[in-house]
Amino acid sequence: MRRxxxxxxxxxxxxxxxxxxxxxxxxxxxxxxxxxxxxxxxxVSAIDSAVQMQVQLSPGVSNYLQFExxxxxxxxxxxxxxxxxxxxxxxxxxxxxxxxxDDDGGGGRASRIExxxxxxxxxxxxxxxxxxxxxxxxxxxxxxxxxxxQGTAGTGGGASDPCIASTPATALAFGxxxxxxxxxxxxxxxxxGDISYHRFTLDAxxxxxxxxKNVDADPVLRLYDASGNLVAENDDFDGLNAQINMQTAxxxxxxxxxxxxxxxxxxxxxxxxxxxxxxAFLTARYDSAEAAPAIGGTHPIDDIGTVTTSFSGDVLxxxxxxxxxxxxxxxxxMLLQGFGNGGADPKIYxxxxxxxxxxxxxxxxxxxxxxxxxELFPGRYLIAVMLYGFEDxxxxxxxxxxxxxxxxxQ
Numbered sequence: 328m329r330r331x332x333x334x335x336x337x338x339x340x341x342x343x344x345x346x347x348x349x350x351x352x353x354x355x356x357x358x359x360x361x362x363x364x365x366x367x368x369x370x371v372s373a374i375d376s377a378v379q380m381q382v383q384l385s386p387g388v389s390n391y392l393q394f395e396x397x398x399x400x401x402x403x404x405x406x407x408x409x410x411x412x413x414x415x416x417x418x419x420x421x422x423x424x425x426x427x428x429d430d431d432g433g434g435g436r437a438s439r440i441e442x443x444x445x446x447x448x449x450x451x452x453x454x455x456x457x458x459x460x461x462x463x464x465x466x467x468x469x470x471x472x473x474x475x476x477q478g479t480a481g482t483g484g485g486a487s488d489p490c491i492a493s494t495p496a497t498a499l500a501f502g503x504x505x506x507x508x509x510x511x512x513x514x515x516x517x518x519x520g521d522i523s524y525h526r527f528t529l530d531a532x533x534x535x536x537x538x539x540k541n542v543d544a545d546p547v548l549r550l551y552d553a554s555g556n557l558v559a560e561n562d563d564f565d566g567l568n569a570q571i572n573m574q575t576a577x578x579x580x581x582x583x584x585x586x587x588x589x590x591x592x593x594x595x596x597x598x599x600x601x602x603x604x605x606x607a608f609l610t611a612r613y614d615s616a617e618a619a620p621a622i623g624g625t626h627p628i629d630d631i632g633t634v635t636t637s638f639s640g641d642v643l644x645x646x647x648x649x650x651x652x653x654x655x656x657x658x659x660x661m662l663l664q665g666f667g668n669g670g671a672d673p674k675i676y677x678x679x680x681x682x683x684x685x686x687x688x689x690x691x692x693x694x695x696x697x698x699x700x701x702e703l704f705p706g707r708y709l710i711a712v713m714l715y716g717f718e719d720x721x722x723x724x725x726x727x728x729x730x731x732x733x734x735x736x737q
Contacts (some may be wrong), residue, residue: 354391354450355423361450364394364467370444372397377475382631384412384455384463391419392451394467396444401470404451408436410689411674413563416440417452423725431545431589432455433476436563441470450547456563459617461687491555496524499600503530513601521592525584527600532576534603537584541596542567542718544588553581560591565615575604592613616648616711619678628652634661637731644673644726646698646717651710652680653730658704660733665697665712671724673697676711689715 353361363369365378371394382390396402398530406414413436418427426442426449433439466475490496499514500507504527507514516525539546548569549560558577564570567590585596612618613626617627620626628650631638640647655661665673674689676698685708692699695715712726 331521345531352423353393354419354421354452355447356391360389361391361393363467364392364451368395369467370395370397371402371467372400374468377403377466378465378470379464379475379611381462381464382453383408383460384414385460386455386457389452392453392465392467393447393448393519394451396446397471399443399445401441401443403466403468403470403472404440405466405475406453406729407433407464407476408440410463410687411457411459412436412455412461412463413459414438414463414465415454415456418442419450421448421450430562431567432478433479434590435567437476439474439476448529449669452726457617459687460684470580482500488554488556490524490526490549490551490585492553494524494555494583496526496583499525499527503528504535504600505529505531505533507664508533508535508600508602511602511604513599515597515599517595517597518586519593519595520588522585525586525598526581527584528581528627529577529579531626532578534576535573536601537571538599538601539569539586539596540599541594544591544596546596547587547589547707549585549587551583553583558582565611572608574605575606590681613650614647616676616713619682619684619709619711620650621682622652622680622709624708626650631730634730634732637729639727639729641724641725641727642712643690644712644714645672645721645723646714646719648676648711648713651712651728652707653710654707655703655732657706658702660700660702660735661708662729662731662733663699663701663710664691664727664729664731666727666729667696667724668727671726672715673726674715675699675711675728676713677701678711680707680709 365380369378372719406416415430416438417425418440420426427440429438429440537548539548545567546569547562548571550571551556552558559571561569574591587595613620630652633654663675665675667673677686677699678684686699686701688697688699712728
């Protein structure tokens with residue numbers, strides 16, 4: 328997706344006012360962990376238009392963005408999902424108390440918080456629910472300012488009460504679930520509504536996978552035990568679809584699954600349960616470029632060998648990552664590019680042979696083509712190529728992949 332708004336890159340180090348340095352904490356964390364919104368700690372009550380900044384999201388890392396409210400103000404804070412990340416936001420007061428929180432209120436996997444705030448200092452905590460690395464654009468403004476995200480529509484809510492013994496729920500199987508999902512069988516039901524509850528019983532421990540599918544409904548899954556304790560939950564495992572993987576065998580007993588819709592509860596959601604399949608789980612991660620397959624393993628990888636000058640070739644790409652490996656034999660600046668030639672909107676990922684994601688890009692400059700420039704040490708690397716916004720039923724499209732090597736002048 329092409330972005331026309333210019334974003335301000337977050338500095339790696341921010342100089343805080345001397346008064347802030349004297350504080351033991353800002354928004355519940357050390358002042359050194361806090362960044363001034365827009366680089367100057369925007370006063371949302373006084374700005375003429377919404378302020379944006381770009382934040383790099385990595386799994387397990389929180390970004391605290393501080394801003395001021397000089398008089399009671401209705402505030403909107405948003406974070407985009409354009410790069411494939413899944414931003415989650417919390418609005419915190421100066422003491423670190425949560426004022427509001429949101430995951431997908433901006434539409435898709437984008438986040439949006441709208442709140443009426445009294446005068447004071449606040450922080451937006453932004454972190455990544457997905458395992459991807461990538462940038463998100465965070466916008467701070469008032470309700471009268473033009474929003475950055477599309478928001479959500481429909482009747483969806485996403486919230487669910489714990490499933491306890493008295494909660495009305497439908498049975499997923501006659502008798503124990505173990506027999507229904509034995510020998511690779513998959514149990515499927517289609518349900519409609521903002522929230523529905525479904526019970527099942529296990530007569531022997533077994534690892535299971537639960538799926539909830541319909542990207543337009545944006546489902547959420549929650550698994551409860553017989554006492555109503557939350558065992559696991561998930562939103563947006565695969566795009567906007569939800570999945571829970573109980574890789575360790577779930578013990579014998581009774582369980583309840585809550586299925587809710589974040590976007591539109593009037594749409595059907597397919598709920599499926601199967602025995603956990605390690606290979607299928609890993610393949611799904613490789614297909615979505617959330618993890619890189621091992622070079623020399625069984626997952627398909629196109630090897631273009633050692634790059635001494637450049638390589639250029641076409642790959643047919645859809646919603647499943649196409650993997651390409653290459654090798655360099657001395658330190659080099661590598662330029663990786665994916666050209667859609669006006670018809671496709673490619674995105675590319677760069678991984679080391681150890682499985683570390685080194686970079687990601689969707690749109691380069693004002694183009695929907697992708698580009699990564701990285702200085703790399705000798706070794707082997709992998710590139711994943713996918714299409715942005717690919718949906719089931721779409722046609723795969725050719726992408727011209729270019730790998731060019733540069734070396735420093737002697």
